[in-house]
Amino acid sequence: MIDLKRLREEPEYRRGIERKRVRDGLIDEVLEADAERRLLAQEVDGLRARQNAASKEIGNAPPGERPAKIETAGRLKDELSAQEKELQAADARLRDLGLQVPNPADASAPDGGEDEGEIVRVVGDTPPPPPLDHAGFAEAMGFVDTARAAEASGSRFAYIMREGALLELALVNYAMTAIVGHGFVPVVTPALVRERTMEEAGFFPTDRAQVYDVDDGELFLLGTSEVALSALHRAETFTPEQLPARYGGYSTCFRREAGTYGKDTRGIFRVHQFDKVEMFSFCASEHSVDEHERILAIEEEIVTGLGLPYRVVNIAAGDLGPAAAKKFDIEAWLPSERAYREITSCSNYTDYSARRLGTRVKRAAGSRLVHTLNGTAVAVSRMLVFLFEHYQQPDGSFEVPDVLRPYTRFTNVVAAERR
RNA sequence: GGAGGGAUGCCGGAGCGGCCGAACGGGACGGUCUUGAAAACCGUUGUGCGCAAGCACCCUGGGUUCGAAUCCCAGUCCCUCCGCCA
Numbered sequence: 478m479i480d481l482k483r484l485r486e487e488p489e490y491r492r493g494i495e496r497k498r499v500r501d502g503l504i505d506e507v508l509e510a511d512a513e514r515r516l517l518a519q520e521v522d523g524l525r526a527r528q529n530a531a532s533k534e535i536g537n538a539p540p541g542e543r544p545a546k547i548e549t550a551g552r553l554k555d556e557l558s559a560q561e562k563e564l565q566a567a568d569a570r571l572r573d574l575g576l577q578v579p580n581p582a583d584a585s586a587p588d589g590g591e592d593e594g595e596i597v598r599v600v601g602d603t604p605p606p607p608p609l610d611h612a613g614f615a616e617a618m619g620f621v622d623t624a625r626a627a628e629a630s631g632s633r634f635a636y637i638m639r640e641g642a643l644l645e646l647a648l649v650n651y652a653m654t655a656i657v658g659h660g661f662v663p664v665v666t667p668a669l670v671r672e673r674t675m676e677e678a679g680f681f682p683t684d685r686a687q688v689y690d691v692d693d694g695e696l697f698l699l700g701t702s703e704v705a706l707s708a709l710h711r712a713e714t715f716t717p718e719q720l721p722a723r724y725g726g727y728s729t730c731f732r733r734e735a736g737t738y739g740k741d742t743r744g745i746f747r748v749h750q751f752d753k754v755e756m757f758s759f760c761a762s763e764h765s766v767d768e769h770e771r772i773l774a775i776e777e778e779i780v781t782g783l784g785l786p787y788r789v790v791n792i793a794a795g796d797l798g799p800a801a802a803k804k805f806d807i808e809a810w811l812p813s814e815r816a817y818r819e820i821t822s823c824s825n826y827t828d829y830s831a832r833r834l835g836t837r838v839k840r841a842a843g844s845r846l847v848h849t850l851n852g853t854a855v856a857v858s859r860m861l862v863f864l865f866e867h868y869q870q871p872d873g874s875f876e877v878p879d880v881l882r883p884y885t886r887f888t889n890v891v892a893a894e895r896r
Numbered sequence: 897g898g899a900g901g902g903a904u905g906c907c908g909g910a911g912c913g914g915c916c917g918a919a920c921g922g923g924a925c926g927g928u929c930u931u932g933a934a935a936a937c938c939g940u941u942g943u944g945c946g947c948a949a950g951c952a953c954c955c956u957g958g959g960u961u962c963g964a965a966u967c968c969c970a971g972u973c974c975c976u977c978c979g980c981c982a
Contacts, residue, residue, distance in 0.1 A: 522951045529951090532963040536914035543962090550962035671972095714943085835944095844943080 478832040479578045481511050493581025493802075496588060496794035500577070507574045514567040521557070521564050528553045576682055580829035582794035583803040590795035594806070600777075601786025603810045604867070610813035611865040612744025615641065618875060618890060620865070621745055632742065633734060633749045635858070640875070640890045644864070645752065645857050647877075647884035652754040652779060652855035653725060659775050661725035661756055666705035668728050669696040677711065677833040678704040679800030679826060686735045702726030703851040706757040712835040714844050721760035721768060725854065728753065744862060746818075751858035758850045761838055762828065765848035769825045772852040773805045776821045779854060782880045785809040785863055788817050802827045812866045820859060823852025 483490040485508065494504060531550040538546055587595045607614070615621035620641025626634040637645050657663050675681040675688065675697050689698040699705060706726045715722065730753045741747035756775065760768045773789065780787050792804040801824035808817035828846040831837070837844040868876045873892030877885050 518945090518951085522946090523949095525952090526950055528962080532961095533914070535962055547962045552962095554962065837943095 478575060478829065479580060480828070480832070481507075481575070484508065484578075485511070489584075490581055493583070493794075494579060496582045496586075497579045497797055497799075498590075498795055499579065503574065503577060507571070507578055510567065510571040510574050514564070514571045517560065517564040517567050521560050524553065524557045524560055528557050576676070579683075579797070579799040580679075580802050580827060582797055583825070583827075585791070586794045586797060586803050587791060588795070589793040591793070593793040594790040594796065595793070597789040597791050597805070599788040600781070601810070603786050603815075604812055606812040606815065607866050607869040608873070609869065610743070611746070611811075611862040614865045614869050614875075615744060615861070617873075618865075618892070620644075620861075620875075623744065630749075633747065635745045635748055637745070637858075637861070640885070640887065641861065643885050643887075644861060644877070644881065647881040648855050648857050648860055649727060649752060649754055650884040651782075651881055653727060655779050655782070656725040656754065656756055656775060656854050659723075661723040664702075664706065664709075664724050664726045666699070666702040666726045666728045668699050668702075668705075668731070670699060670704055670708065671696060674704060674708045674711075677830065678707045679798075679830040679833065680704060683799045687733050689731050689733060698731035699728055700732045701730050701753060701851075702728035702755045703757055706755070706851075707830055707834060707836075707849060710759060710834070710836045714837040714839055715759065715847065716839050717761065720838055720847065721758050721764065723759075724757045726755045726757060728755075730856075745858045746862050748858050751856060753856045754854035756823070756850075756852045756854055759831075759836060759847045760850070762845065762848050765825050765827060765850060768848075768850050769803065769805070769823065772823045772850055773807075776805075776807055776823060776852055776854070780807055780809060780820060783860070783864065783878050785820070785867060787820065798824070800824070800826045800829045802829070809863050811863060820863060821853035821856070823850065825850050 479494070480490070484494075484504070491504060528550065531546065531553055535543055535546045535550060587593060609617060612621070612623070616623075618641070619639050620637065622636040622638060623634070626636050629636075653663055669691060672681065672694070675685075680688065680700070684700075688700060690696070691698060703726065705728065706724050709724065710722065729750060731750050734747060734749060737747060745751075756772050758768050758772065777787075777789070787807050787809040790806045790808055792801075792806055797804055804822060804824040806819050807821040809820040810816075811818045826849045828848055830849050831846040834849075836847050836849070838847050864878065865875070868878060870876055875890040877888050877890075882888055
């Protein structure tokens with residue numbers, strides 16, 4: 478949810494919203510609905526004050542005078558309930574519209590759309606394509622079976638098998654160990670949440686089409702554990718010393734991938750179900766820019782540890798999700814495509830989700846909304862894609878990245894017609 | 897799945913339909929006393945919106961009433977018992 482007061486008063490704030498993709502006229506509709514609601518709220522407040530006073534009088538009056546007073550109070554009541562109905566309707570309208578408005582883009586997010594992010598830095602040398610792309614290699618090695626998964630579940634599913642399955646677990650361990658070392662509290666989250674949680678995390682109503690629902694819409698499968706982590710401090714007020722509060726979530730993630738038909742259909746680059754380790758921070762507003770850089774640095778450390786060449790992209794305003802004010806993607810080099818492709822992503826949601834959650838921090842006077850941030854530690858299936866290309870050897874074998882060996886306990890998988 | 901009980905402020909816990917934003921106890925904070933601390937005593941101590949008057953909040957949403965923490969309905973969550981289960 479955006480800050481309506483700032484929308485009213487700060488032209489900069491409005492401009493930040495307009496730099497994203499917003500339906501024409503939406504902002505003005507919101508402002509109108511807000512003005513109407515505030516007017517009604519004022520009237521109702523005044524009416525209630527009179528009604529409260531009238532009722533109080535009845536209690537204090539001698540019994541003989543009561544019937545007349547009850548009569549007047551009764552009239553006030555009718556008037557009030559009519560006004561209250563209108564206020565309720567205005568509230569609903571404002572809420573409905575307000576939920577559609579995205580968080581303003583930060584000034585440091587570049588203008589433009591999907592391919593107009595700013596390349597912040599490029600790290601490492603880009604190798605030529607290996608003999609097999611990730612899908613072909615994974616199949617040849619018996620690491621991944623998408624054909625049979627299609628039988629069981631449909632397209633964009635995979636059986637991850639043999640050393641591939643062990644690599645999956647090794648990646649989870651590697652990422653979890655890394656972020657716990659940076660002070661993130663390890664958490665295995667629920668994978669199903671209620672609608673409210675989706676909304677408060679900033680995903681509903683805008684991203685509803687991307688989410689699987691379950692049990693007749695009672696519950697929804699997470700697309701990222703970020704959703705469950707954000708709810709960890711719902712309606713809570715932190716003391717300043719408790720911040721930053723950092724959590725490392727592990728969960729399986731589920732995405733419908735609506736609107737991606739025909740895109741990235743080979744292998745496991747884009748699948749409906751994958752495991753992910755995610756960083757999530759609650760922090761004071763004045764520290765969120767630093768926290769964002771910190772999360773990005775940890776992501777780079779993880780990617781570097783796995784020896785992948787990459788670049789960092791400051792995502793353009795028009796390409797930001799509804800909740801993000803700013804986002805850095807790390808794109809690793811995918812040799813078979815001779816292109817950089819997204820491997821991690823970290824966002825600063827500022828107070829957008831916190832406002833819905835009611836997560837605050839105590840201040841000298843009153844309290845303020847916190848800022849929330851999230852970032853990928855490892856999205857496992859996606860990461861396997863890159864490893865299968867970068868660690869594919871000339872003799873067709875697979876070499877395990879050094880940092881994963883403590884977890885896999887094997888260092889090499891030979892090319893196998895044995896499968 | 898079946899049967900009961902419950903949800904109040906930082907915590908415990910009271911609360912007749914009006915005198916309840918809420919007794920009492922604890923904690924925390926400030927002060928007196930003390931070389932310092934403890935003890936004792938005194939005081940302060942929820943939040944959001946609003947410039948303010950004021951309004952709202954006793955799990956959530958409805959309802960009854962002139963008036964609801966208190967009565968009614970629905971939901972959510974927790975606890976106990978039975979059944980089932982990795």
